[in-house]
Amino acid sequence: DQQVKQNSPSLSVQEGRISILNCDYTNSMFDYFLWYKKYPAEGPTFLISISSIKDKNEDGRFTVFLNKSAKHLSLHIVPSQPGDSAVYFCAASADSNDYKLSFGAGTTVTVRA
Amino acid sequence: NAGVMQNPRHLVRRRGQEARLRCSPMKGHSHVYWYRQLPEEGLKFMVYLQKENIIDESGMPKERFSAEFPKEGPSILRIQQVVRGDSAAYFCASSPRQVVNQPQHFGDGTRLSIL
Numbered sequence: 439d440q441q442v443k444q445n446s447p448s449l450s451v452q453e454g455r456i457s458i459l460n461c462d463y464t465n466s467m468f469d470y471f472l473w474y475k476k477y478p479a480e481g482p483t484f485l486i487s488i489s490s491i492k493d494k495n496e497d498g499r500f501t502v503f504l505n506k507s508a509k510h511l512s513l514h515i516v517p518s519q520p521g522d523s524a525v526y527f528c529a530a531s532a533d534s535n536d537y538k539l540s541f542g543a544g545t546t547v548t549v550r551a
Numbered sequence: 552n553a554g555v556m557q558n559p560r561h562l563v564r565r566r567g568q569e570a571r572l573r574c575s576p577m578k579g580h581s582h583v584y585w586y587r588q589l590p591e592e593g594l595k596f597m598v599y600l601q602k603e604n605i606i607d608e609s610g611m612p613k614e615r616f617s618a619e620f621p622k623e624g625p626s627i628l629r630i631q632q633v634v635r636g637d638s639a640a641y642f643c644a645s646s647p648r649q650v651v652n653q654p655q656h657f658g659d660g661t662r663l664s665i666l
Contacts, residue, residue: 442593472654481555481642481657482594527593537584537607537646539655541593 441465442530444542452550457515459545461528464509468530472539473502473513476525485526486513518549554578555658556625557643563664564633572628572661576645583626584644584655585611585618594642600626630663638665 443462451457459473469490474482488495488502488511495502501514515522528542554577564570576583581602586594596610600620611618615633620626630637640662644655 444593474657479659481557481644481659484654484656487654529593537582537599537655538596538610539584539586539594541586541595543591543593 440543441468442528442540442542444526444528444545446545447543448546448548450548450550451518453520454517457513457518457522457547457549459513459515459526459528459547461511461513461542462509463511463530463540465530465532465540466509467532468540469533470531470536471502471504471511472529473500474527474529474541475522476527476544482527515547518547520549520551523547523549555580555643555645555656557641557658557661559661560659561662561664563666565666566634567632570630570633570637570663572630572641572643572663573625574628574643574645574658575625576643577656580645580647580656582646582648583620584646585626585628586642586644586657588640588642588660590639597628633663633665635665638663 472487473485475485476482486500504511525544527544529539556575583600585597588594598608598611598618599606615631617629640660642660644657
């Protein structure tokens with residue numbers, strides 16, 4: 439049962455433009471959401487998170503938006519850089535203290551020069 | 552991913568053999584989590600351990616799989632009598648403790664291949 443879904447397996451964007459990655463979830467108990475970035479042959483690296491009490495969190499070029507009513511979140515990367523080419527995973531947990539992260543299948547982002 | 556150390560990075564086993572995967576958490580972290588990633592899928596939670604205690608193993612298959620985190624030394628994920636379906640990337644993560652807004656930090660994984 440896939441509780442976190444990333445429906446776009448890949449995304450190609452030109453350097454300097456905005457990358458928008460989407461994530462949907464089905465478990466209404468989820469209240470803490472994270473984005474991880476993963477390069478080949480490496481482990482996921484934490485990027486940014488948001489709790490359900492907020493609808494936006496920004497960190498430099500990365501902004502995460504949360505729409506609880508739609509059970510949808512998105513990650514915006516502006517401007518996109520070649521080093522952003524990686525797989526991005528959306529993850530969620532049912533309580534901020536819950537250790538069980540549920541991951542989406544990932545979106546592969548390719549930034550074209 | 553400096554900090555959480557996993558070894559070996561690659562492990563090849565024949566069907567029926569045992570696989571042992573090791574994880575040393577980041578310094579100061581006492582909570583360890585194991586995840587498995589099958590090709591084209593996201594990571595799936597397997598087990599959560601603190602020193603000398605298994606807190607939750609609900610994501611781990613009941614048979615052939617076991618995990619430990621002894622007082623001294625790394626956490627070990629052990630798979631007995633491996634089968635082809637065990638081929639996957641196994642990731643370990645750690646955190647200092649269960650607190651709000653503390654993300655888990657991952658190692659680079661062990662790629663297990665079963666011949």
